Amino acid sequence: MGALYALDCDYWCRDCRPSLRCAPQAAGAQLQIFDKGRAPGGRLATRELQLPSGAIGVDHGAQYFAARTPLFQAQCERWRTAGVLAPWRVAEREMVPPSLRPAPAAARLRGVADMRNLAAHCAQGLPLHLHAEVLSLPRRPTGWALQLADGREYSGFDYLLLALPAEQTAALLVGVAPGLSAQAAAARTAPCWAGLFAFTHDHAAKHHAIRGSGEGTLRWLARSAHGPAWVAHATPAWSRAHREQSASWVSATLERALRAILPGLGASVQAVAHR
């Protein structure tokens, strides 16, 4: 859920792990975050949908995550203690044949209220530059500099940590770290069309998460914790095949596929699609 982190730090040791909030600060680093978006979190995003009763948040990218390494588990424990992380427990239906199901996941976790709150918590107290699109990373005598799309430049950084999709990382590093740029360029992000739908009601839904078989249109469906609103992720193959379709066509097609799986849904209140 990163962006571009710039560290003004004299050393970077095993204990100074910039992906975890406070660790670099505790090690004496001064950390700044630059993100071209309007809020921290990147693809760990929450969108608001309008129901007659008011706006509700729907986690649009990840609905949950799992902590598998001791270091990250310890960080999750701190987030739980701070009240911003909780277990994600919902009734789930698997449309995948048992023989093809992945091994049981580690405990599923989610941001309390929604994922954007967790991202906001991580960024709390740090200098956060939003609407700050970084175009290039020149090396100056005082250290690394960040040139922004609006003409501003920030400089004097000892380290840069890029947490971006691989394609964007490759483009930013091409002139300054060709080896890393080539490595990033070799990775390909699979497209994912996501539909967000609000309904008048969804009383008939017995499950609040449904994993598709991996074939056809839908890969994953999850209900908002706050009301009758659903996020529907299309399979990578379907998303690739319809990559250039309009968002309105995709949203109508995904809603039809969603209704075929959940026939008791009420009338549509709002529908949007995002790739």
Ligand SMILES: Cc1cc2nc3c(=O)[nH]c(=O)nc-3n(C[C@H](O)[C@H](O)[C@H](O)COP(=O)(O)OP(=O)(O)OC[C@H]3O[C@@H](n4cnc5c(N)ncnc54)[C@H](O)[C@@H]3O)c2cc1C
């Ligand atoms: C629909 C959907 C389905 C997903 N499904 C899964 C899944 O099944 N499993 C899974 O593991 N993950 C899934 N994810 C992905 C998961 O959310 C991402 O892997 C994770 O959020 C990536 O985190 P990141 O920090 O690497 O990148 P991002 O979350 O993409 O963060 C990158 C940030 O960098 C910023 N940025 C980009 N370029 C610049 C620039 N030049 N200057 C400044 N800022 C810049 C962006 O604004 C953004 O905030 C899904 C995401 C979506 C949207």
